[in-house]
Amino acid sequence: MFTFNLNELGQNTNTIEYEPNIPGLSKLGLSYDGLGASASFRSDVKELDPQKGSSQFFDLQLSYHNARWGLDTYYQKYTGFYIKNSNQFGKTDGSYYLMPDLDFAHYGAMIRYALTPSDFSLSALMNQSDNITQSTGQYFIVGGIQQYRLSSDQSIIPTTLQNRNPDMDNLREIKTTSLNLGMGAGKYWVSESHFFIGALFDVIGTFGIYNYKLLATNLQSSYGTVSYNFKAGFGYAGQNWKIGLSLYNDVTTLKALNNSYLKPLAGSILVYLRYSF
Numbered sequence: 001m002f003t004f005n006l007n008e009l010g011q012n013t014n015t016i017e018y019e020p021n022i023p024g025l026s027k028l029g030l031s032y033d034g035l036g037a038s039a040s041f042r043s044d045v046k047e048l049d050p051q052k053g054s055s056q057f058f059d060l061q062l063s064y065h066n067a068r069w070g071l072d073t074y075y076q077k078y079t080g081f082y083i084k085n086s087n088q089f090g091k092t093d094g095s096y097y098l099m100p101d102l103d104f105a106h107y108g109a110m111i112r113y114a115l116t117p118s119d120f121s122l123s124a125l126m127n128q129s130d131n132i133t134q135s136t137g138q139y140f141i142v143g144g145i146q147q148y149r150l151s152s153d154q155s156i157i158p159t160t161l162q163n164r165n166p167d168m169d170n171l172r173e174i175k176t177t178s179l180n181l182g183m184g185a186g187k188y189w190v191s192e193s194h195f196f197i198g199a200l201f202d203v204i205g206t207f208g209i210y211n212y213k214l215l216a217t218n219l220q221s222s223y224g225t226v227s228y229n230f231k232a233g234f235g236y237a238g239q240n241w242k243i244g245l246s247l248y249n250d251v252t253t254l255k256a257l258n259n260s261y262l263k264p265l266a267g268s269i270l271v272y273l274r275y276s277f
């Protein structure tokens with residue numbers, strides 16, 4: 001799941017929720033000894049609601065995690081969005097505001113380093129590619145570099161909200177290169193019957209260098225924001241059979257024009273079954 005929100009547009013405007021029309025998003029991946037690679041694909045387009053327009057996407061992720069450090073790299077690109085809560089902004093007939101040429105791309109790399117030796121492993125928490133044993137917990141330093149690009153040939157602001165933030169009305173592109181540094185903490189608990197539950201939470205400072213393209217001018221700025229992500233998992237960690245459910249939610253805060261903010265949100269739910277020889 002990928003969406004982004006526009007907050008604090010002006011004049012007490014509600015949050016605007018942008019979402020691609022992509023049903024049945026599935027991920028196929030391979031992992032071995034902490035190294036993982038995955039690609040996402042879409043199910044039959046017959047599931048699409050035509051009132052939400054048409055969307056395309058590309059999503060590639062590569063990762064490696066062990067008990068001491070980890071690396072995540074990714075490239076994600078979505079084209080074609082609709083406004084999920086259009087009914088709050090004048091659409092009373094059940095239809096949606098459509099942005100078919102709205103493009104959102106994101107790529108980068110993030111590194112995680114454990115401050116002390118521990119039995120905690122992110123790979124174990126999320127899919128048991130490492131064995132789960134009782135953990136004392138772990139603190140991490142998290143850092144990396146990311147690039148965001150939002151662009152559109154038309155205004156991304158619904159017509160009924162024009163003139164509340166004229167700069168955002170005229171915005172056609174935002175490019176952001178961000179340096180990210182923060183702290184994280186994770187732990188899981190394992191019962192005598194091998195059931196487990198665990199979580200990891202990161203708070204990350206995001207310093208972005210921004211380039212804004214408007215109809216009549218270009219602007220540059222730099223700004224610091226706070227972002228976070230949350231990961232959780234629970235299931236059964238037997239000697240051979242390993243069953244579980246994991247989820248994550250990643251929220252980045254980016255500075256838009258004037259007092260408004262863009263917040264890309266990425267999330268996932270994974271149900272898995274493993275047999276270890």
